[in-house]
Amino acid sequence: MTVKLAYEAMGDGPPVVILHGLFGSGRNWASIAQALSGSYRMYLPDARNHGASPWADTMCYSHMALDVLELIDREGLQRPVVIGHSMGGKTAMALALEYPHAISGVAVIDIAPEAYADQFSPYVNAMRGLDVAAATSRREVRQALACRLDVDAPVDFLMQNLQRHNERFDWRLNLMATAVCMQDLCAFPSELLRQRYPGPALFVAGEHSRYVRPESRAGIVRLFPRAQLQQIRDAGHWVHADEPEALIQALRGWLAETIPLPATS
Structure with missing residues (x-):
């Protein structure tokens, strides 16, 4: 069943939709959207089971692509x-491959159309293991979460999912569904590997990230034959947080090629 995604919007011009990553929300991309909003109407939806969007039992990419299509x-x-x-x-990518005529182009930030090892279940398990309803402060929850995770875990990022509701804390992320669907989230639908997206595509990778490897290029170009590949120096997987200005420059240049803006008098 399709989920009616909550979203925020800003700016004027041709429409651009930004989809956040796991454990995130649309607000994580607000500064990038703001920088582009002078030329484009920017839409920042929360994915199903994230942010202000409704919860659902499934999180396969075909279903989540349909959520975006509904929006x-x-x-x-x-x-x-x-x-x-x-x-x-x-x-x-799933939206582009399944419904190519619904969009004008696709830009993919630090991910490839392939399966990855599960690095995220420890985060979900740690969050589920906390009795946040009994906590008296955000600091208490943060300290307890940090104690359960490795020192390099993105604790502050995960803490963005903690909210106070009716005088008690709870997680706005659907942890149960995320845990059950983790295999789908780490994979990429095999049926889509037979598709092609003929439109313009941009793939941006962080220099220090391991998500887009040199051997990923062949799979990307096979599915997205018009793909441009760029690397952002000094950035890891969270390119938009590590090097926002470089990412904005890359997106702005590619968007100008993909959606020519009307000339100003």
Whole structure:
């Protein structure tokens, strides 16, 4: 069943949709969207089971692509460009491969159309293992979460999912569904590997990230024959946080090629 995604929007111009990654929300991309909003109407949806969007039992990429398609239809967006990071990048690829005529182009940030090892179940298990309803402060929850995870775990990023509801803390992320669907989230739908997206595509990788490897290029170009590949120096997987200005420059240049803006008098 399709989920009606919550979203925020800003700016004016041709429509651009940005899809966030696992454990995130649309607000993670607000500064990037703001930088582009002078030329484009930017849409920042929360994925199913994330942020303010409804919860659902499934999280396969075909279903999440349909969620985005429903948003496009609901808001009457005329073939938007779709940008996606990590989980959102896989959703964007699924949308492009299954419904190519619904979009004008796709930009994928630091992810490839391939399966990855599960690195995220320890985060989900740690979050599920906390009795956050009994906590008296965010600091208490953060300390308990940090104690359960490795020192390099993105604790502050995960803590963005903690909310106070009716005088008690809870997680706005659907941890149960995320745990059950982790295999789907780490994979890429095998049926989509037979598809091709003929439109413009941009793949951006962080220099220090291991998600887009040199051997990933062949798989990318096979599915997205018009793909441009760029690398952002000094960035890891969270390119938009590590080197936001470089990413904005890359997106702005590619968007200008993909959606020519009307000339100003």
